[in-house]
Amino acid sequence: MSGTFPEALPATVVIPVRNEERNLPQCLAALGRFAHVMVVDSASTDRTGEIAAENGAQLIQFEWDGKFPKKRNWVLQTCQFSSPFVLFLDADEVVSPAFCDELAQALADTQHVGFWLNYTNYFAGRQLKHGVPQRKLALMRVGAGFYERIEEDAWSKLDMEVHEHPVLDGTIGEITAPIDHRDFRGIDKFLERHIDYAKWEAARYGALQAEGLDSATHLTRRQAFKYRNLGKWWYPAFYFTFAYILRGGIWDGRAGLLYAFYKAWYFTTIKALIAEAKR
Template sequence: MSLSQNSNDLLPVSVVIPVRNEEHNLPACLAKLSRFSEILVVDSQSDDRTVEIAEAAGARVIQFHWTGTFPKKRNHVLMNEELANDWILFLDADEHVSEAFCDALAAELPQSDKVGYWLTYSNYFMGKLMRHGVAQRKLALIRKGAGLYEKIDEDGWSQLDMEIHEHPILDGEIGEIEGEIDHRDFAGLEKFLRRHIDYAKWEAARSAKLKAGGDAALNDLTSRQRFKYRHLEKWWFPWFYFCFAYFAKRGFLDGGAGLSYAFYKAWYFHSIRLLIKENAAAK
Protein backbone atom coordinates (compact mmCIF):
# COMPACT_ATOMS: atom_id res chain seq x y z
CA MET A 1 0.00 0.00 0.00
CA SER A 2 1.37 3.42 -0.90
CA LEU A 3 0.24 6.70 0.55
CA SER A 4 1.29 8.58 -2.57
CA GLN A 5 -1.17 9.20 -5.39
CA ASN A 6 -0.72 11.17 -8.60
CA SER A 7 -3.90 13.16 -8.25
CA ASN A 8 -4.92 16.77 -7.94
CA ASP A 9 -7.62 15.67 -5.52
CA LEU A 10 -5.31 14.94 -2.61
CA LEU A 11 -6.17 16.87 0.53
CA PRO A 12 -3.64 19.66 1.27
CA VAL A 13 -3.17 18.40 4.82
CA SER A 14 -0.04 17.03 6.50
CA VAL A 15 -1.03 14.17 8.81
CA VAL A 16 1.30 13.82 11.81
CA ILE A 17 1.13 10.54 13.76
CA PRO A 18 3.16 10.41 17.01
CA VAL A 19 3.98 6.78 17.89
CA ARG A 20 5.89 4.35 20.03
CA ASN A 21 5.50 0.59 19.53
CA GLU A 22 2.31 0.85 17.48
CA GLU A 23 2.82 -2.07 15.07
CA HIS A 24 -0.67 -3.40 15.83
CA ASN A 25 -2.57 -0.14 15.34
CA LEU A 26 -0.55 1.68 12.70
CA PRO A 27 -1.36 -0.37 9.56
CA ALA A 28 -5.12 0.22 9.81
CA CYS A 29 -4.59 3.91 10.59
CA LEU A 30 -2.32 4.41 7.56
CA ALA A 31 -4.68 2.49 5.29
CA LYS A 32 -7.29 5.24 5.74
CA LEU A 33 -4.97 8.08 4.71
CA SER A 34 -4.69 7.67 0.94
CA ARG A 35 -6.47 10.99 0.33
CA PHE A 36 -3.83 13.05 2.19
CA SER A 37 -0.83 14.53 0.44
CA GLU A 38 1.71 14.07 3.25
CA ILE A 39 2.08 11.60 6.13
CA LEU A 40 4.67 12.06 8.87
CA VAL A 41 5.21 9.40 11.55
CA VAL A 42 7.06 10.73 14.60
CA ASP A 43 8.57 7.81 16.49
CA SER A 44 10.03 7.57 19.99
CA GLN A 45 12.55 4.77 19.38
CA SER A 46 10.09 1.94 18.89
CA ASP A 47 11.54 -1.55 19.31
CA ASP A 48 8.83 -3.32 17.31
CA ARG A 49 7.95 -3.06 13.58
CA THR A 50 6.43 0.42 13.78
CA VAL A 51 9.09 2.15 11.66
CA GLU A 52 9.20 -0.65 9.09
CA ILE A 53 5.42 -0.48 8.68
CA ALA A 54 5.42 3.30 8.31
CA GLU A 55 8.21 3.34 5.74
CA ALA A 56 6.64 0.53 3.73
CA ALA A 57 3.44 2.57 3.56
CA GLY A 58 5.29 5.56 2.13
CA ALA A 59 5.21 7.74 5.24
CA ARG A 60 8.11 9.97 6.20
CA VAL A 61 9.55 8.84 9.55
CA ILE A 62 11.49 10.98 12.00
CA GLN A 63 12.88 9.98 15.37
CA PHE A 64 12.07 12.17 18.37
CA HIS A 65 14.42 12.06 21.36
CA TRP A 66 12.82 13.81 24.32
CA THR A 67 15.14 15.49 26.80
CA GLY A 68 12.49 15.82 29.50
CA THR A 69 12.06 19.52 28.75
CA PHE A 70 10.16 21.67 26.26
CA PRO A 71 9.28 20.90 23.50
CA LYS A 72 7.47 17.61 23.45
CA LYS A 73 6.56 15.67 20.30
CA ARG A 74 3.81 17.73 18.71
CA ASN A 75 5.42 21.09 19.46
CA HIS A 76 8.70 19.73 18.08
CA VAL A 77 6.98 19.08 14.77
CA LEU A 78 5.31 22.50 14.72
CA MET A 79 8.59 24.24 15.56
CA ASN A 80 11.16 22.26 13.59
CA GLU A 81 9.81 20.11 10.78
CA GLU A 82 9.33 21.29 7.19
CA LEU A 83 5.77 20.31 6.26
CA ALA A 84 4.35 20.39 2.74
CA ASN A 85 0.96 21.88 3.65
CA ASP A 86 -0.57 24.76 5.55
CA TRP A 87 -2.89 22.41 7.43
CA ILE A 88 -1.66 19.87 10.00
CA LEU A 89 -3.79 17.03 11.34
CA PHE A 90 -2.48 15.35 14.49
CA LEU A 91 -3.69 11.76 14.56
CA ASP A 92 -3.03 8.90 16.99
CA ALA A 93 -2.22 5.44 15.66
CA ASP A 94 -5.53 4.02 16.93
CA GLU A 95 -7.59 6.74 15.20
CA HIS A 96 -9.17 6.15 11.78
CA VAL A 97 -10.46 8.87 9.48
CA SER A 98 -13.59 8.20 7.43
CA GLU A 99 -14.59 9.16 3.90
CA ALA A 100 -17.17 11.51 5.39
CA PHE A 101 -14.48 13.24 7.42
CA CYS A 102 -12.22 13.58 4.37
CA ASP A 103 -15.14 14.95 2.34
CA ALA A 104 -15.76 17.53 5.07
CA LEU A 105 -12.12 18.63 4.90
CA ALA A 106 -12.28 18.91 1.11
CA ALA A 107 -15.37 21.10 1.35
CA GLU A 108 -14.20 23.30 4.22
CA LEU A 109 -10.48 23.94 3.95
CA PRO A 110 -10.01 25.58 0.51
CA GLN A 111 -11.98 28.70 1.46
CA SER A 112 -11.31 28.60 5.21
CA ASP A 113 -10.17 31.66 7.16
CA LYS A 114 -9.97 29.64 10.42
CA VAL A 115 -6.72 28.80 12.23
CA GLY A 116 -7.87 25.49 13.67
CA TYR A 117 -10.76 23.07 14.02
CA TRP A 118 -12.28 21.04 16.83
CA LEU A 119 -12.72 17.39 15.84
CA THR A 120 -15.10 14.82 17.32
CA TYR A 121 -14.13 11.21 18.05
CA SER A 122 -15.96 7.97 18.64
CA ASN A 123 -15.18 6.30 21.95
CA TYR A 124 -14.85 2.61 22.82
CA PHE A 125 -14.66 1.05 26.28
CA MET A 126 -14.19 -2.64 26.93
CA GLY A 127 -14.72 -3.23 23.21
CA LYS A 128 -18.10 -1.47 23.10
CA LEU A 129 -18.83 1.65 21.07
CA MET A 130 -20.04 4.33 23.47
CA ARG A 131 -22.83 6.25 21.77
CA HIS A 132 -23.59 8.49 24.75
CA GLY A 133 -21.78 10.17 27.63
CA VAL A 134 -19.33 13.07 27.31
CA ALA A 135 -18.23 13.48 23.70
CA GLN A 136 -14.52 13.24 22.95
CA ARG A 137 -13.28 16.39 21.21
CA LYS A 138 -9.79 17.65 20.37
CA LEU A 139 -8.40 20.72 18.67
CA ALA A 140 -6.25 18.56 16.41
CA LEU A 141 -6.44 20.28 13.00
CA ILE A 142 -4.17 23.34 13.02
CA ARG A 143 -3.07 25.90 10.46
CA LYS A 144 0.72 26.06 10.21
CA GLY A 145 2.14 29.06 12.03
CA ALA A 146 -1.05 29.79 13.98
CA GLY A 147 0.37 28.73 17.34
CA LEU A 148 1.70 25.93 19.51
CA TYR A 149 0.50 23.60 22.22
CA GLU A 150 0.69 25.07 25.71
CA LYS A 151 4.19 25.42 27.10
CA ILE A 152 4.07 23.97 30.59
CA ASP A 153 6.94 24.04 33.06
CA GLU A 154 7.17 20.33 33.77
CA ASP A 155 10.91 19.71 33.88
CA GLY A 156 11.67 16.76 36.09
CA TRP A 157 8.15 15.59 36.91
CA SER A 158 6.54 14.48 33.65
CA GLN A 159 7.16 11.11 32.02
CA LEU A 160 4.95 11.87 29.00
CA ASP A 161 6.96 12.80 25.89
CA MET A 162 3.87 13.89 23.95
CA GLU A 163 1.27 16.57 24.60
CA ILE A 164 -1.71 14.68 26.06
CA HIS A 165 -3.74 17.25 27.98
CA GLU A 166 -2.01 20.36 26.65
CA HIS A 167 -4.26 22.57 24.58
CA PRO A 168 -3.17 24.36 21.35
CA ILE A 169 -3.04 28.14 21.81
CA LEU A 170 -3.95 29.57 18.40
CA ASP A 171 -4.16 33.16 17.22
CA GLY A 172 -7.43 33.44 15.30
CA GLU A 173 -10.88 31.98 14.84
CA ILE A 174 -11.48 28.28 15.51
CA GLY A 175 -14.17 26.20 13.80
CA GLU A 176 -15.51 22.66 13.94
CA ILE A 177 -15.39 19.90 11.33
CA GLU A 178 -18.32 17.55 10.77
CA GLY A 179 -17.70 13.80 10.66
CA GLU A 180 -16.30 11.66 13.47
CA ILE A 181 -12.82 10.19 13.67
CA ASP A 182 -13.06 6.58 14.82
CA HIS A 183 -10.94 6.18 17.97
CA ARG A 184 -10.48 2.43 18.08
CA ASP A 185 -8.95 2.04 21.53
CA PHE A 186 -9.06 -1.71 22.16
CA ALA A 187 -6.02 -1.97 24.44
CA GLY A 188 -8.04 -3.39 27.35
CA LEU A 189 -8.81 -2.36 30.90
CA GLU A 190 -5.32 -2.86 32.36
CA LYS A 191 -3.74 -0.45 29.87
CA PHE A 192 -6.63 2.00 30.37
CA LEU A 193 -5.97 2.01 34.13
CA ARG A 194 -2.18 2.29 33.80
CA ARG A 195 -2.54 5.14 31.31
CA HIS A 196 -4.95 7.02 33.56
CA ILE A 197 -2.66 6.61 36.58
CA ASP A 198 0.08 8.34 34.57
CA TYR A 199 -2.39 11.01 33.48
CA ALA A 200 -3.57 11.52 37.08
CA LYS A 201 0.01 12.09 38.28
CA TRP A 202 0.53 14.64 35.51
CA GLU A 203 -2.76 16.41 36.23
CA ALA A 204 -1.99 16.64 39.95
CA ALA A 205 1.40 18.20 39.27
CA ARG A 206 0.00 20.59 36.71
CA SER A 207 -2.81 21.62 39.03
CA ALA A 208 -0.21 22.68 41.59
CA LYS A 209 1.62 24.74 38.95
CA LEU A 210 -1.57 26.48 37.92
CA LYS A 211 -2.57 27.14 41.52
CA ALA A 212 0.80 28.75 42.17
CA GLY A 213 0.28 31.02 39.16
CA GLY A 214 -3.15 32.26 40.28
CA ASP A 215 -6.02 33.17 37.98
CA ALA A 216 -3.63 34.56 35.35
CA ALA A 217 -2.36 31.02 34.73
CA LEU A 218 -5.84 30.01 33.57
CA ASN A 219 -6.27 32.75 30.98
CA ASP A 220 -5.23 30.75 27.92
CA LEU A 221 -7.23 27.66 28.86
CA THR A 222 -10.60 26.72 27.43
CA SER A 223 -13.67 27.29 29.60
CA ARG A 224 -13.88 23.53 30.17
CA GLN A 225 -10.25 23.42 31.34
CA ARG A 226 -10.72 26.43 33.63
CA PHE A 227 -13.73 24.78 35.28
CA LYS A 228 -11.79 21.54 35.77
CA TYR A 229 -8.69 23.10 37.32
CA ARG A 230 -10.68 25.40 39.58
CA HIS A 231 -12.57 22.46 41.07
CA LEU A 232 -10.26 19.41 40.85
CA GLU A 233 -9.57 19.57 44.58
CA LYS A 234 -13.24 19.68 45.55
CA TRP A 235 -14.68 16.49 47.04
CA TRP A 236 -17.76 16.73 44.83
CA PHE A 237 -15.98 17.06 41.47
CA PRO A 238 -15.62 13.30 40.66
CA TRP A 239 -19.28 12.70 41.48
CA PHE A 240 -20.32 15.78 39.52
CA TYR A 241 -18.53 14.30 36.49
CA PHE A 242 -20.16 10.91 37.05
CA CYS A 243 -23.65 12.41 37.20
CA PHE A 244 -22.99 14.66 34.23
CA ALA A 245 -21.68 11.80 32.05
CA TYR A 246 -24.03 9.07 33.20
CA PHE A 247 -27.29 10.97 33.63
CA ALA A 248 -27.14 14.37 31.88
CA LYS A 249 -25.27 12.94 28.87
CA ARG A 250 -27.25 9.68 29.03
CA GLY A 251 -24.31 7.36 29.51
CA PHE A 252 -26.76 4.91 31.07
CA LEU A 253 -28.00 4.14 27.55
CA ASP A 254 -24.69 2.39 26.90
CA GLY A 255 -25.59 -0.26 29.47
CA GLY A 256 -22.99 -1.83 31.71
CA ALA A 257 -20.10 -0.37 29.72
CA GLY A 258 -21.55 3.11 30.16
CA LEU A 259 -21.81 2.63 33.92
CA SER A 260 -18.26 1.28 34.18
CA TYR A 261 -16.82 4.05 32.02
CA ALA A 262 -18.48 6.79 34.08
CA PHE A 263 -17.30 5.05 37.27
CA TYR A 264 -13.70 4.80 36.12
CA LYS A 265 -13.65 8.44 35.02
CA ALA A 266 -14.93 9.42 38.47
CA TRP A 267 -12.19 7.21 39.97
CA TYR A 268 -9.68 9.04 37.78
CA PHE A 269 -10.72 12.48 39.02
CA HIS A 270 -10.85 11.23 42.62
CA SER A 271 -7.29 9.91 42.19
CA ILE A 272 -6.13 13.31 40.95
CA ARG A 273 -7.69 14.96 44.02
CA LEU A 274 -5.96 12.58 46.41
CA LEU A 275 -2.61 12.99 44.63
CA ILE A 276 -2.94 16.78 44.90
CA LYS A 277 -3.53 16.45 48.67
CA GLU A 278 -0.71 13.93 49.05
CA ASN A 279 1.77 16.08 47.09
CA ALA A 280 0.86 19.16 49.13
CA ALA A 281 1.32 17.28 52.43
CA ALA A 282 4.76 16.04 51.32
CA LYS A 283 6.13 19.57 50.82
Protein backbone atom coordinates in the same frame (compact mmCIF):
# COMPACT_ATOMS: atom_id res chain seq x y z
CA MET B 1 -8.20 1.89 -14.47
CA SER B 2 -10.01 5.02 -15.62
CA GLY B 3 -11.86 7.49 -13.43
CA THR B 4 -11.48 10.70 -11.50
CA PHE B 5 -9.43 10.64 -8.32
CA PRO B 6 -9.78 13.28 -5.62
CA GLU B 7 -6.95 15.77 -5.25
CA ALA B 8 -4.65 15.23 -2.27
CA LEU B 9 -5.96 16.94 0.85
CA PRO B 10 -3.99 20.09 1.80
CA ALA B 11 -2.95 18.81 5.22
CA THR B 12 0.06 16.87 6.49
CA VAL B 13 -0.90 14.12 8.92
CA VAL B 14 1.32 13.84 11.99
CA ILE B 15 0.94 10.69 14.15
CA PRO B 16 2.91 10.69 17.43
CA VAL B 17 3.58 7.08 18.52
CA ARG B 18 5.35 4.70 20.83
CA ASN B 19 4.79 0.93 20.55
CA GLU B 20 1.63 1.22 18.47
CA GLU B 21 1.94 -1.87 16.28
CA ARG B 22 -1.65 -2.94 17.10
CA ASN B 23 -3.33 0.38 16.32
CA LEU B 24 -1.12 1.96 13.65
CA PRO B 25 -2.03 -0.23 10.62
CA GLN B 26 -5.73 0.72 10.67
CA CYS B 27 -4.85 4.39 11.13
CA LEU B 28 -2.42 4.49 8.19
CA ALA B 29 -4.68 2.45 5.91
CA ALA B 30 -7.28 5.23 5.93
CA LEU B 31 -4.90 8.04 4.92
CA GLY B 32 -4.68 7.45 1.17
CA ARG B 33 -6.04 10.91 0.33
CA PHE B 34 -3.26 12.70 2.20
CA ALA B 35 -0.08 13.40 0.26
CA HIS B 36 2.23 13.35 3.28
CA VAL B 37 2.06 11.35 6.51
CA MET B 38 4.64 11.70 9.29
CA VAL B 39 4.97 9.11 12.07
CA VAL B 40 6.88 10.65 15.00
CA ASP B 41 8.22 7.82 17.13
CA SER B 42 9.69 7.66 20.63
CA ALA B 43 12.08 4.72 20.22
CA SER B 44 9.43 2.01 19.87
CA THR B 45 10.56 -1.52 20.68
CA ASP B 46 7.86 -3.26 18.60
CA ARG B 47 7.13 -3.15 14.83
CA THR B 48 5.86 0.44 14.82
CA GLY B 49 8.75 1.71 12.67
CA GLU B 50 8.47 -1.13 10.16
CA ILE B 51 4.71 -0.61 9.84
CA ALA B 52 5.21 3.10 9.15
CA ALA B 53 7.78 2.35 6.44
CA GLU B 54 5.64 -0.39 4.86
CA ASN B 55 2.80 2.11 4.51
CA GLY B 56 4.92 4.84 2.94
CA ALA B 57 4.92 7.19 5.93
CA GLN B 58 7.91 9.34 6.85
CA LEU B 59 9.39 8.04 10.11
CA ILE B 60 10.94 10.60 12.48
CA GLN B 61 12.51 9.79 15.84
CA PHE B 62 11.97 12.05 18.86
CA GLU B 63 13.85 11.93 22.16
CA TRP B 64 12.38 13.91 25.04
CA ASP B 65 14.54 15.51 27.75
CA GLY B 66 11.66 15.95 30.21
CA LYS B 67 11.16 19.63 29.45
CA PHE B 68 9.56 21.87 26.80
CA PRO B 69 8.97 21.14 23.96
CA LYS B 70 7.13 17.86 23.85
CA LYS B 71 6.49 15.91 20.69
CA ARG B 72 3.78 17.93 18.93
CA ASN B 73 5.36 21.33 19.61
CA TRP B 74 8.73 19.92 18.57
CA VAL B 75 7.25 18.86 15.23
CA LEU B 76 5.67 22.28 14.71
CA GLN B 77 8.95 24.01 15.57
CA THR B 78 11.43 21.86 13.63
CA CYS B 79 9.72 20.21 10.65
CA GLN B 80 9.11 21.68 7.21
CA PHE B 81 5.59 21.26 5.83
CA SER B 82 4.60 21.25 2.18
CA SER B 83 0.91 21.73 3.00
CA PRO B 84 -0.87 24.71 4.61
CA PHE B 85 -2.46 22.63 7.40
CA VAL B 86 -1.33 20.01 9.94
CA LEU B 87 -3.67 17.28 11.17
CA PHE B 88 -2.60 15.57 14.39
CA LEU B 89 -3.93 12.03 14.77
CA ASP B 90 -3.32 9.42 17.45
CA ALA B 91 -2.52 5.90 16.26
CA ASP B 92 -5.90 4.66 17.51
CA GLU B 93 -7.84 7.21 15.43
CA VAL B 94 -9.20 6.39 11.97
CA VAL B 95 -10.55 8.95 9.50
CA SER B 96 -13.57 8.10 7.35
CA PRO B 97 -14.35 9.00 3.72
CA ALA B 98 -17.04 11.39 5.05
CA PHE B 99 -14.44 13.14 7.22
CA CYS B 100 -12.05 13.48 4.25
CA ASP B 101 -14.83 14.85 2.04
CA GLU B 102 -15.82 17.46 4.61
CA LEU B 103 -12.17 18.32 5.21
CA ALA B 104 -11.60 18.91 1.48
CA GLN B 105 -14.60 21.22 1.31
CA ALA B 106 -13.73 23.09 4.53
CA LEU B 107 -10.09 23.73 3.55
CA ALA B 108 -10.79 24.70 -0.05
CA ASP B 109 -11.35 28.36 0.81
CA THR B 110 -11.15 29.08 4.52
CA GLN B 111 -9.94 31.93 6.68
CA HIS B 112 -9.94 29.74 9.80
CA VAL B 113 -6.58 28.90 11.39
CA GLY B 114 -7.83 25.79 13.13
CA PHE B 115 -10.71 23.32 13.35
CA TRP B 116 -12.36 21.45 16.20
CA LEU B 117 -12.66 17.74 15.42
CA ASN B 118 -15.28 15.32 16.73
CA TYR B 119 -14.76 11.65 17.60
CA THR B 120 -16.74 8.43 17.83
CA ASN B 121 -15.45 6.79 21.00
CA TYR B 122 -15.28 3.06 21.81
CA PHE B 123 -14.66 1.35 25.13
CA ALA B 124 -14.69 -2.32 26.18
CA GLY B 125 -15.54 -3.29 22.60
CA ARG B 126 -18.62 -1.09 22.26
CA GLN B 127 -19.33 2.32 20.73
CA LEU B 128 -20.19 4.95 23.32
CA LYS B 129 -23.12 6.88 21.88
CA HIS B 130 -23.71 8.92 25.02
CA GLY B 131 -21.68 10.44 27.85
CA VAL B 132 -19.27 13.37 27.52
CA PRO B 133 -18.45 13.88 23.82
CA GLN B 134 -14.82 13.82 22.74
CA ARG B 135 -13.69 16.93 20.89
CA LYS B 136 -10.18 18.20 20.11
CA LEU B 137 -8.58 21.14 18.34
CA ALA B 138 -6.21 18.97 16.31
CA LEU B 139 -6.22 20.55 12.84
CA MET B 140 -4.34 23.83 12.47
CA ARG B 141 -2.79 26.10 9.89
CA VAL B 142 1.01 25.95 9.73
CA GLY B 143 2.44 28.96 11.57
CA ALA B 144 -0.80 29.90 13.35
CA GLY B 145 0.46 28.90 16.81
CA PHE B 146 1.59 26.10 19.07
CA TYR B 147 0.34 23.95 21.91
CA GLU B 148 0.41 25.59 25.34
CA ARG B 149 3.89 26.20 26.66
CA ILE B 150 4.06 24.57 30.10
CA GLU B 151 7.37 24.60 31.94
CA GLU B 152 7.24 21.14 33.46
CA ASP B 153 10.10 19.07 34.78
CA ALA B 154 9.27 15.47 33.87
CA TRP B 155 5.94 15.51 35.74
CA SER B 156 5.24 12.11 34.18
CA LYS B 157 6.50 9.86 31.37
CA LEU B 158 4.24 11.66 28.88
CA ASP B 159 6.44 12.99 26.08
CA MET B 160 3.47 14.24 24.06
CA GLU B 161 0.92 16.99 24.62
CA VAL B 162 -2.23 15.25 25.88
CA HIS B 163 -3.94 17.84 28.08
CA GLU B 164 -2.30 20.89 26.50
CA HIS B 165 -4.35 22.62 23.81
CA PRO B 166 -3.27 24.69 20.79
CA VAL B 167 -3.17 28.45 21.26
CA LEU B 168 -3.87 29.86 17.80
CA ASP B 169 -4.05 33.39 16.41
CA GLY B 170 -7.29 33.52 14.42
CA THR B 171 -10.77 32.07 14.10
CA ILE B 172 -11.63 28.41 14.68
CA GLY B 173 -14.05 26.28 12.62
CA GLU B 174 -15.36 22.74 13.08
CA ILE B 175 -15.41 19.48 11.13
CA THR B 176 -18.60 17.65 12.11
CA ALA B 177 -17.96 14.25 10.48
CA PRO B 178 -16.44 12.20 13.33
CA ILE B 179 -13.11 10.39 13.49
CA ASP B 180 -13.28 6.81 14.78
CA HIS B 181 -11.38 6.46 18.07
CA ARG B 182 -10.71 2.75 18.64
CA ASP B 183 -7.97 1.50 20.96
CA PHE B 184 -7.23 -2.24 20.61
CA ARG B 185 -4.75 -2.38 23.53
CA GLY B 186 -7.32 -3.16 26.24
CA ILE B 187 -8.29 -1.85 29.67
CA ASP B 188 -4.89 -2.60 31.23
CA LYS B 189 -3.21 -0.12 28.86
CA PHE B 190 -6.06 2.37 29.46
CA LEU B 191 -5.36 2.25 33.20
CA GLU B 192 -1.59 2.38 32.71
CA ARG B 193 -1.64 5.57 30.67
CA HIS B 194 -4.29 7.19 32.88
CA ILE B 195 -1.94 6.81 35.85
CA ASP B 196 0.57 8.90 33.89
CA TYR B 197 -2.20 11.33 32.97
CA ALA B 198 -3.14 11.62 36.66
CA LYS B 199 0.45 12.39 37.71
CA TRP B 200 0.65 15.12 35.07
CA GLU B 201 -2.74 16.61 35.98
CA ALA B 202 -1.87 16.75 39.69
CA ALA B 203 1.41 18.52 38.94
CA ARG B 204 -0.35 20.93 36.56
CA TYR B 205 -2.96 21.67 39.23
CA GLY B 206 -0.23 22.48 41.75
CA ALA B 207 1.57 24.78 39.31
CA LEU B 208 -1.63 26.66 38.45
CA GLN B 209 -2.51 27.10 42.10
CA ALA B 210 0.97 28.48 42.77
CA GLU B 211 0.91 31.00 39.93
CA GLY B 212 -2.75 31.93 40.38
CA LEU B 213 -5.45 30.40 38.20
CA ASP B 214 -6.81 33.81 37.16
CA SER B 215 -3.47 34.63 35.52
CA ALA B 216 -3.75 31.63 33.18
CA THR B 217 -5.79 33.44 30.52
CA HIS B 218 -5.01 30.86 27.83
CA LEU B 219 -7.13 28.14 29.49
CA THR B 220 -10.33 27.05 27.77
CA ARG B 221 -13.58 27.28 29.74
CA ARG B 222 -13.52 23.53 30.25
CA GLN B 223 -9.92 23.61 31.51
CA ALA B 224 -10.62 26.52 33.84
CA PHE B 225 -13.58 24.70 35.42
CA LYS B 226 -11.56 21.50 35.81
CA TYR B 227 -8.52 23.10 37.43
CA ARG B 228 -10.68 25.25 39.70
CA ASN B 229 -12.37 22.16 41.12
CA LEU B 230 -10.03 19.21 40.56
CA GLY B 231 -8.89 19.06 44.17
CA LYS B 232 -12.37 19.22 45.68
CA TRP B 233 -13.94 16.16 47.29
CA TRP B 234 -17.05 16.18 45.09
CA TYR B 235 -15.39 16.36 41.67
CA PRO B 236 -15.12 12.59 40.88
CA ALA B 237 -18.76 12.03 41.90
CA PHE B 238 -19.78 15.10 39.90
CA TYR B 239 -18.09 13.75 36.77
CA PHE B 240 -19.66 10.30 37.18
CA THR B 241 -23.14 11.76 37.66
CA PHE B 242 -22.73 14.18 34.77
CA ALA B 243 -21.37 11.58 32.31
CA TYR B 244 -23.39 8.54 33.35
CA ILE B 245 -26.75 10.09 34.29
CA LEU B 246 -27.10 13.60 32.84
CA ARG B 247 -25.27 12.83 29.56
CA GLY B 248 -26.93 9.42 29.20
CA GLY B 249 -23.94 7.12 29.62
CA ILE B 250 -26.33 4.70 31.31
CA TRP B 251 -27.79 3.92 27.86
CA ASP B 252 -24.43 2.53 26.72
CA GLY B 253 -24.86 -0.48 29.01
CA ARG B 254 -21.88 -2.15 30.65
CA ALA B 255 -19.36 -0.18 28.55
CA GLY B 256 -20.95 3.11 29.58
CA LEU B 257 -20.85 2.15 33.25
CA LEU B 258 -17.22 1.00 33.08
CA TYR B 259 -16.12 4.12 31.24
CA ALA B 260 -17.81 6.48 33.72
CA PHE B 261 -16.46 4.42 36.64
CA TYR B 262 -12.87 4.44 35.38
CA LYS B 263 -13.00 8.18 34.65
CA ALA B 264 -14.29 8.79 38.19
CA TRP B 265 -11.42 6.55 39.44
CA TYR B 266 -9.04 8.71 37.38
CA PHE B 267 -10.23 11.95 38.99
CA THR B 268 -10.13 10.31 42.42
CA THR B 269 -6.49 9.36 41.76
CA ILE B 270 -5.66 12.94 40.79
CA LYS B 271 -7.34 14.23 43.95
CA ALA B 272 -5.33 11.78 46.08
CA LEU B 273 -2.08 12.88 44.42
CA ILE B 274 -2.95 16.53 45.05
CA ALA B 275 -3.67 15.82 48.72
CA GLU B 276 -0.44 13.84 49.05
CA ALA B 277 1.59 16.69 47.54
CA LYS B 278 0.06 19.16 50.01
CA ARG B 279 1.05 16.91 52.93
